[in-house]
Amino acid sequence: MKLGAHVNPGFDLEVRTLVRRAGGPPPRILYRVIELQHLTKRYGGTLAVDDLSFRVEPGHVTGFLGPNGAGKSTTMRLILGLDAPTSGQALVNGRRYTSLRMPMREVGALLDAGAVHGGRSAYNHLLSLARTNGIGSARVVEVLEEVGLAGVARKRVGGFSLGMKQRLGIAAALLGDPGILMFDEPVNGLDPDGVRWIRGLMRSLAAEGRTILLSSHLMSEMALTAERIVIVGRGRLIAEATVAELTARYPSLEDAYMALTSDSVQYGAAR
């Protein structure tokens, strides 16, 4: 069959797609991938993110480590299109985040659990987020159950503990059932029970084939949760390795982190 016969352009396009699928590599290679290409962000005279390139892939939790001020949160904001990169780019599923029309279905993020209006109930908070992407109340009820907040769904968020707010933030990230999830220090403020819950949740989300980027300062926790580690310092990539590789070379993940970031700590007591 000759594909150039332009009788029906729509049909033609369909045939081409089928042919490519049958022969070539699997379609949508970049599905569920975060890719940073020479990502750079400068605020005035400060380089917050400096030529950062790495990939975050599905199927496991990727830990995102670095000292305070290393650029982790800035990187996440750049990925989410909240800040515009000075140069380079961040891609999710092979596209710039800002080009997504229904982003909740592709990417979920928890940046700051405190970013809620204290006067609104947990249910209304989540429903207001869900509606922007055409997600209904049934899904809101579902995620509230999933994070264990169903019992306080109608309570005002202002009365929530930090741990409950973290759960609410995680619920918001899960609303669109996205393939890519980013969590900026979700363990902060959680009790031991909550910490264990997060660990299990992160692992099971990754096991479902999702891409998880998780930042945390708790090394022992990260060693239990993540399989791969990306370490940044002063905005630059310091290391990209599996937890197994790091713990083979160093006594523990914490020792690895300390050794690798010793030159990059900007704010801290003299060691």
Place this chain on the structure above:
Amino acid sequence: MSVLSSEWLKIRSVRSTYLILGLGVSTILLGLVLATSAAGAYDAAPPEQQAAARIADLEEALIIMPQLCMGILGVLVVTSDYATGLIRTSLTLVPRRWPVVAAKSAVVGALALLVGALAVFGTHLTARSVLGGRFSGAYATAFADRLPLLVALTLTVPVFALLGTGLGALLRSAAGATSVIVGFVYVIPIIVGNIPEPWSERLGSLMISALPRQITGDHITTSVYGSLLPPPAAAAVMLAYAAAPLVSATWLVRRRDV
């Protein structure tokens, strides 16, 4: 449409909204109190004083209440998102960003139109029924004659609300944006009233409070502001008060890091 329903849910799921709406509509009660006391004073006065007695247009005198209330609601609907950090979530979920500003404006603008209409028409009808033919029949004129001014006054309320939304998005601070709103109501008109002529009248004609009577062509020579504008120009100035901050805010929100 989905962003609109989200913003609608957001505004009706916090208590402060109802407080502000209630305060805006309570203008009617204030109108009732003023009309009743004016009627009492009129009835107690001797006939020769009654003949000379004049009364202010209560709906015009009290319009600053719904204007300020809804201006502040317009400010809060944006700045509360910035204050809590929720704006990051909002703009993450709607990466094009402009629909968020548009939806907030639509929700606040619609509420302001409703509150403005209730306050203006409610106050007028209350004053009409309380005062009857007193004050040389100031409130006994045909309702239809009064209608254009009532509509123009009503429209200044959504103008203030959208001005608030635009300023809130530009300044990202409730205190800053509210100060500017209050400045538009009180401070700037006082300054403009005290600069030398002809600039006092020229700039006075541009004050928001001067616009309704210029829009209806109902010029009064005793206007404290000025009345140099023909109706279409006055309407355009009023539209600009709402649109200019909103358009520049939308432009800025789309470009600014959050």
